[in-house]
Ligand SMILES: Cc1cc2nc3c(=O)[nH]c(=O)nc-3n(C[C@H](O)[C@H](O)[C@H](O)COP(=O)(O)OP(=O)(O)OC[C@H]3O[C@@H](n4cnc5c(N)ncnc54)[C@H](O)[C@@H]3O)c2cc1C
């Protein structure tokens with residue numbers, strides 16, 4: 001299991017454990033983290049699973065794919081250097097302890 | 108108001124979205140969510156994609172975990188069919204015999220499969236795909252199959268066909284219409300998708316007329332057409348579409364017309380009863396006609412809208428419809444509704460792997476269908492929502508930045 005902390009824009013945080021192989025989005029969604037909409041269920045079609053990643057973990061993530069990159073240009077909240085779509089990030093042991101900030105809005 | 112609260116029928120995407128939104132927005136009354144399927148509410152789209160391919164197990168289909176419902180005080184009542192509705196008496200009967208009273212009722216009963224009525228249609232080896240139970244049965248049967256016939260060239264049929272081809276099966280798609288995706292896609296997109304399936308080795312037969320299924324010892328062994336051709340099969344998947352589930356509404360006397368008729372606030376002809384999702388038909392303010400949508404976007408957003416109405420919102424539902432379908436490595440995305448378009452403008456290379464089709468009627472942009480062009484899709488949603496129509500020249504010019512119009 002991978003331990004993740006999601007922090008909502010208003011400061012509310014959730015400590016969650018999810019299995020390796022799941023996506024970061026799924027970990028949040030199953031557990032009812034509110035700042036993630038994930039309308040398309042992880043198909044990289046909605047950009048409503050936008051997150052800001054803990055800088056210390058950025059280089060442990062898979063690179064941004066071309067579809068994700070285009071979708072990130074269309075997020076509701078501003079795209080930053082540490083922006084990712086959480087459905088495109090597979091949980092691995094390396095990500096244990098990651099802290100993920102959620103934007104103010106997804107829609 | 109009594110303390111009966113809100114009862115929602117249907118635990119699909121629309122029903123769950125209504126329940127969640129009520130809680131997120133602070134509704135304090137009772138919320139009960141009733142569905143005839145067993146277990147926790149799950150996502151349908153992966154059934155014909157990741158789940159069918161064996162990439163995901165069942166646990167990944169589940170929407171919210173069990174604690175979520177407890178934490179948010181959403182009373183989930185799965186595995187129970189609602190059998191009759193008493194509008195005047197504000198009550199709902201369940202198959203268990205229990206009778207629930209409500210202050211407001213939300214019908215999110217979705218859609219049910221159209222079934223084939225030909226000889227042999229009941230044979231073993233003939234599958235349909237709408238529910239998790241059906242997807243599990245189909246997935247379990249795959250390992251023993253080498254030849255699969257898919258009947259229907261709509262989204263479900265094509266997605267399943269792609270999963271079968273990826274699994275190394277020999278696949279034949281028998282499509283009643285003249286082209287694939289006849290209800291949903293423009294000519295260029297339909298041709299691209301046909302080329303994709305053919306290129307991967309699937310056989311595609313359009314404009315077919317079914318005579319019946321061949322059977323051996325009660326099992327399907329093939330499919331025969333009226334013109335005499337026949338196609339051997341170990342398994343047949345039928346994907347010929349769905350119809351709205353209006354049974355409860357209709358027998359209770361609510362107005363229905365190929366869907367439960369709702370107004371722009373999701374109210375049915377009985378003002379205390381709302382409806383949302385695949386089961387509902389409504390006048391879309393962007394298209395000025397009655398529509399009934401079969402999509403996740405609509406189920407989720409209309410579900411939210413119904414919750415909003417119950418909380419006192421008065422704004423009309425006017426979300427731009429959008430849809431996606433993933434087949435092989437190709438991403439098809441549709442923004443808007445293309446029905447009735449009189450002009451198709453291509454942006455990108457129609458012969459290539461990435462392009463969009465801008466569909467217009469009398470110079471107004473109705474819809475954009477994109478193949479592997481997610482940025483076009485996202486911009487199209489915003490253009491349509493804002494009622495902005497790029498000129499055909501600008502749409503066709505890849506150097507013109509459509510974002511500048513927003
Ligand atoms: C295999 C598959 C793949 C799909 N892929 C996509 C996709 O990629 N993108 C997309 O946008 N859409 C897709 N869709 C469509 C999408 O899943 C539907 O539009 C969506 O599920 C509609 O949600 P809903 O809540 O309105 O209805 P449903 O999901 O149909 O839920 C309605 C529920 O109500 C229950 N019910 C009905 N009557 C009663 C009753 N009287 N008592 C109790 N329960 C009742 C039903 O059993 C059902 O569980 C797909 C659909 C399928 C089947």
Ligand code: FES
Nearest residue numbers: 042044047049087
């Ligand atoms: S869940 Fe839709 S893009 Fe990530």
